[in-house]
Amino acid sequence: MATFKISDRLQELSAKGEKFVSFEFFPPRTDDGVTSLMSRIQRYNDQQPLFMDMTWGAGGSTSDLTLDLCTRMVKECGANANMHLTCTNMPSEKIDIALKGARDAGIRNIVALRGDPPAGEEAWEAVEGGYSCALDLVKHIRKEHGDFFSIAVSGYPEGHPNAITKVQDEAELTESERERVIEMEDGLYVCRDGDFQKEMEYLKAKVDAGADLIITQMVFDAPVYGAFLKACKAYGINIPVVPGIMCIQNAGGFKRMTAFCKSRTPAALRAAVEAAGDDKEAIRKVAVEHGAQLCRDLQAAGAPGLHFYTLNLEKVTLAILDALNLNKVPVE
Numbered sequence: 001m002a003t004f005k006i007s008d009r010l011q012e013l014s015a016k017g018e019k020f021v022s023f024e025f026f027p028p029r030t031d032d033g034v035t036s037l038m039s040r041i042q043r044y045n046d047q048q049p050l051f052m053d054m055t056w057g058a059g060g061s062t063s064d065l066t067l068d069l070c071t072r073m074v075k076e077c078g079a080n081a082n083m084h085l086t087c088t089n090m091p092s093e094k095i096d097i098a099l100k101g102a103r104d105a106g107i108r109n110i111v112a113l114r115g116d117p118p119a120g121e122e123a124w125e126a127v128e129g130g131y132s133c134a135l136d137l138v139k140h141i142r143k144e145h146g147d148f149f150s151i152a153v154s155g156y157p158e159g160h161p162n163a164i165t166k167v168q169d170e171a172e173l174t175e176s177e178r179e180r181v182i183e184m185e186d187g188l189y190v191c192r193d194g195d196f197q198k199e200m201e202y203l204k205a206k207v208d209a210g211a212d213l214i215i216t217q218m219v220f221d222a223p224v225y226g227a228f229l230k231a232c233k234a235y236g237i238n239i240p241v242v243p244g245i246m247c248i249q250n251a252g253g254f255k256r257m258t259a260f261c262k263s264r265t266p267a268a269l270r271a272a273v274e275a276a277g278d279d280k281e282a283i284r285k286v287a288v289e290h291g292a293q294l295c296r297d298l299q300a301a302g303a304p305g306l307h308f309y310t311l312n313l314e315k316v317t318l319a320i321l322d323a324l325n326l327n328k329v330p331v332e
């Protein structure tokens with residue numbers, strides 16, 4: 001078993017100036033899906049990531065499976081699991097059961113999140129006897145479990161989607177808003193400076209409550225990450241901020257996810273994805289070339305590591321690692 005607190009290793013890595021990679025997965029819906037994911041996780045683990053994440057099903061849909069898969073990651077693959085835990089539909093007793101389960105399985109890392117609303121629901125609401133945001137969850141984990149867990153929290157370089165609004169008059173955008181502005185099919189969107197300030201103050205509160213690491217929403221544009229790093233410093237946030245990189249798999253998924261997350265995307269990338277269309281080879285080429293360049297730019301901007309949203313797939317992520325010479329075993 002190779003579990004350890006990410007926070008302990010981060011200090012060592014930063015002292016040596018070494019960068020890391022990490023990979024994220026979600027619980028599959030079928031038994032066959034679980035079997036094939038476990039073999040993938042084993043192969044991903046051969047690349048010696050610092051940690052591997054398993055998301056928590058929105059609305060608690062696959063939550064038992066999350067703990068089960070993290071336990072298997074540790075026991076069967078010798079991996080360092082980073083278990084996501086959300087407040088959605090989770091009264092505090094269920095949170096405590098999940099944390100105890102993680103502890104019993106030797107899992108030392110938790111990503112503390114509010115969570116998305118359950119499928120089909122628009123607004124997020126706290127369940128009776130539950131927590132209302134990630135900040136409350138971080139406080140609870142520290143209160144009940146002291147320093148046992150390393151805790152990661154989310155960060156949003158463009159602002160959280162709920163705090164992003166449509167731009168009525170482009171001429172009114174401030175310089176900092178221009179760094180975050182998002183071009184979508186129906187116009188421009190931005191997290192206004194006043195709202196961004198609240199976002200940063202809230203992020204600082206999560207850090208002060210005991211978070212050790214920030215993992216960002218998927219980033220497609222290195223400058224928006226660079227601006228976020230500067231904003232973190234300005235707000236006294238001095239823990240590592242790891243960019244999340246979504247590996248593009250197809251044009252439809254790229255459009256859906258970037259619209260849902262309100263991610264800033266370079267015009268050249270949107271054009272390349274559009275031009276590739278349904279051609280699988282063409283889209284893979286765009287995904288790998290853009291992904292590798294983005295990673296280089298993120299590292300140049302100061303990223304302490306690279307966190308890949310694998311979407312439970314393998315080829316694009318591993319090809320990006322290969323292109324960056326970050327693979328530890330040959331990529332086929």
Ligand SMILES: Cc1cc2nc3c(=O)[nH]c(=O)nc-3n(C[C@H](O)[C@H](O)[C@H](O)COP(=O)(O)OP(=O)(O)OC[C@H]3O[C@@H](n4cnc5c(N)ncnc54)[C@H](O)[C@@H]3O)c2cc1C
Pocket residue numbers: 054055056057058059084085086111112113114115116117132133134135153154155156160162163198199202215216217218244
């Ligand atoms: C790295 C990462 C991993 C994720 N993993 C999962 C997962 O496993 N399962 C899943 O369902 N979803 C996941 N998500 C999505 C996430 O659950 C949603 O983005 C959700 O809408 C917000 O969760 P959060 O933890 O970021 O919320 P929080 O950090 O609690 O807050 C989100 C936003 O709400 C506002 N807010 C909330 N509380 C307060 C407060 N007290 N004061 C001021 N403002 C407040 C702020 O604008 C804040 O940015 C993940 C997101 C990221 C970036």
